[in-house]
Amino acid sequence: MNEPVTETVLEVRDLVRHFPIRQGVLRRTVGVLKAVDGVDLVLRKGETLGIVGESGCGKSTLARLLTAHDRPTSGEVTVLGRSLYDLGGRELRRARRHIQLIFQDPYTSLDPRMTVADTVREPYDVNPELAPRGERDRLVRELLEAVGLNPDHGGRYPHQLSGGQRQRVGIARALALRPEVLVCDEPVSALDVSVQAQIVNLLEELREEFSLAYVFIAHDLSVVQHLADRVAVMYLGKVVEMGSEADVYGSAAHPYTQALLSAAPVPDPALRGTLQEIILEGEPPSPIDPPSGCSFHPRCGKAVDACSLTAPALAPVDGAGHLAACHLAADPAREPVPRAR
Template identity: 55%
Template sequence: MSAPAAIAAPLLDVRGLTMHFPITEGIVLSRKVGDVKAVDGVDFTIGRGETLGLVGESGCGKTTTGRCILRLEKPTAGQVLYDGRDVARMERDELTALRRRMQVIFQDPYSSLNPRMKVGDIIGEPIKVHGVEPDGRRRHAKVRDLLAVCGLDPKFADRYPHEMSGGQRQRVGIARALALDPEFIVCDEAVSALDVSIQAQVVNLLEDLRERFGLTYLFIAHDLSVVRHLCQRVAVMYLGRIVEMAESDELFDNPLHPYTQALLSAVPIPDPRIEAARAFRVTKGEVPSPINPPSGCVFHPRCPMAVTGCSQTKPALRELRPGHWVACSEAR
C-alpha cells in the first residue's frame, strides 16, 4: 500500500515501516522465542514546512516510529525516504551528513541534558563536532544567539542544567536541536513533562520557530489539545499501526475510526455543565500485547462496531473523504 500523500514531493515519506524487537530466553545459548511488534506497517508523508501530529496511548509505537525515522533504531522492514533517499539503507558517512538536517527534541528535559556540562557547551557541542563553526569565539556567539532565540538569557550559557527549571531546560534542548540549522525536527513528547502553563509557552515557541526558520515537525504526543493547536495534520496510532489520518480540524470535528472517537471523548471539556451532561464512551477491555496482537484489525476486540470480518482481514487505510484516511471497514 502506498502512503497517503500530503502534497507533491514530500520531505519525508514513510512506507511500510516495521520495527520488531526480538524476545530471547536463555543466558548462554539464547534463542528467539518471539517479537515485540512495536511498529507494524506504518505509512505517512510529511510535506516541507508542515507539522504532522502522531498521537496514541502509551506503548502504541509513536516514539519507536520517530527513532526509526532518525535511524536511532534500524527498522526491521520498510522505507524511510528523506528527500527521496532511504534513511534505512544509509551508511555511516551519509548518516553523519543527514544528522545536520534532522534533529530531535527529547521528552525529558531532566535526563536529556548532560548534568556535567554547562549549557553553552551542550548547545555548542554539535556545532563543534560537525565542524559548522571551528572558531571558538564565534561558536560561543552563536550559542548565545540560540539561547536568545529560544527565550533564554544568553548568560545561561554559563549555567549547569540543575540550576534551571524544567521549562528552561526544555528550551535548552530546543536550542541544541536548532544548533545545526536543521530542516526537520522530531518532537518526542516535547511538552508532556512540563507544567500546563509552561507547555503553552513551549508550544508557542515551537510554532514561532517553524515560521521563522521554515521547519518541518513530526510532533509525537498524547495531549490532543496541544496537537490541535500546533499540527496541520494528525495521524492516530494504535498498537503499532496508523488507524486514522486527516487534517487537524477535520479529524477533531469528524472522527471516523472508533478508536479516535474514544480518544476524543476522553478529552475533558473546561465547562463543568457541558462536561457533566455529555455521554462518556468507555472503551471495553485492555490494550492487547504487542507480542501477540489480534489478527485482522488490531482494535476489533475492543471495538463497538466490530463485525465478523474485522477479526479476519487487516483493513487498509482508505480515503473516505478528501485527505481523510481511515483503516476501518465499517467507517462511513
C-alpha cells in the same frame, strides 16, 4: 494553520520495527514484539504532523526510527529525497543534520557535566565544517536568545535550570544544525501545565522563524489539535486514522479515535455532558500477541465478524486525504463525534 504546500521533506514507507523476545540460557527467539508495524507517513515543508495514541502504541519507537537513532526491521525513511538507512558513518551524520530529535525528558536528555553553552555548541564541534571556531560562541548566544533564554544561562549546568529552561536548551541544541524537520517526542509531557503552554507557543514561533516542519508526538489531544495541520492516530504499532486536524477532530471515522476524543477533557463547561462518551472495555492487547484481523476489534463496540478475520487497510473516508483503517469507516450511517473548537 499553515497553508498547504507540496514539497515533501520526510517520507516513511512501510516502516516496521519488531523486537525479538528471547528466553532461556541459549537466548532463543520465542516471539517478537511488534512496536511499529507497517507505518506510512508523508511530511511536507512547513507542516506539522501530529502523532497521537495511548502509551505503548509505538510513538517513541517511531520517533527514534525517523531520526535513525534505531534501525527498522524493514521499511524506509527518506529525508529530502535521501534514504537514511542506505547511509552510514559520515554520510548518515550529514543526512541527520536535516532531521533532529527533541527528547521527551529534559532532565535526562542533557549531559549534567556540560554547561548550557557547551551543550548547544556540541553540534558544531561534531560538524566543524558548519561554523568556523570563532563564530560558534556568537551562534550559541543567538540560539539561546531564539528559544527565550538569557545568554548568561550559557555558563550554567542543567541542575541549575528549571524543567522548562532545560527543554529550551534541548530545542536550541536541535536547532543548531538548521534542520528542515524536528521530531518532537512528547516534548511537554514532563513539564508543568503553565510551562507546557510556553513551550508550545515557542515551537509555533520557531516554526515560522526557521521554516521548520514538525513531527509532533504526544498523548495530549488538545496540544496536538492546537499545533497540527494533519494528525495520525496510532494503535498497537499501526496508523488507524489520518487526516487534517479538522477531519480527525471534527469527524473521526475510526472507533478508536472516537474513543480517544470522547475521553479528552472539554474546556467549555456548557458542553460538558453533551458529547458522546465512549468507554472502552478491557486493556490494550499485547504487541507480542496482537489479535487477528483488526487489532482494535476486541475493544470495539461496533465490531462485526469481518473485523476479527481481516485487517483493514487505510482507505479514504469522507474527505480528501482523510483515511481510516476500519471496515465500517465508509458506512454512510456513521455518526461523527463532534468536538468543541
